[in-house]
Amino acid sequence: RRSPVYGQQFIEGEPCSAVYVGDGRRAHLLGLTRQLVGESWLHAAPFRYCGSIGPLSPGVVRPPVLDRLGSALASGCGLRGLFGVDGVLRDTVFWPVEINPRYTASVEVHEYATGLTALTWHRLAGALGTLPPPLPPPDEAPPCVGKAILFSRAPLTFPADGPWLSVLRS
Secondary structure (H helix, E strand, O other), X not given: OOOOOOOOOOOOOEEEEEEEEEEOOOEEEEEEEEEEEOOHHHOOXXXXXXXXXXXXXXXXXXXXXXXXXXXXXXXXXXXXXXXXXXXXEEOOEEEEEEEEOOOXXXXXXXXXHHOOOHHHHHHHHHHOOOOOOOOOOOOOOOOOEEEEOOXXXXXXXXXXXXXXXXXHHO
């Protein structure tokens, strides 16, 4: 018996992720990040997500493409609360690759960079069906924030006790 095969066209460009909040009818773009994917310095396998850097300027994509994409997904799929779209940015065109109907890995990058409380927006839009007005453009560019996932090269057992416990307790 054959196993199912899924083929996907390779698109040359910069891996990115757009984060939205939707109310089931429309959505607001909360931000765009660059994705780290398959980075050898993080020992990640090819095409494996290993981090995010951002926020990127929405101007790197032809406006208002990202806004229309988010609202089309919110209304067409009934998406409420936080959701994301991974894609590839090539020559100012965002090519969607994957829809993530959930809190995504890059949400916290936006929270640290802008002070956004994403779960508040998630609750308002998802549970209460109230989509707050779009975020105003910042007066100045927010700081760039990143996170990375370092994959172990060998099996590893992390000790249950250590100097980090005092930080966790506080």
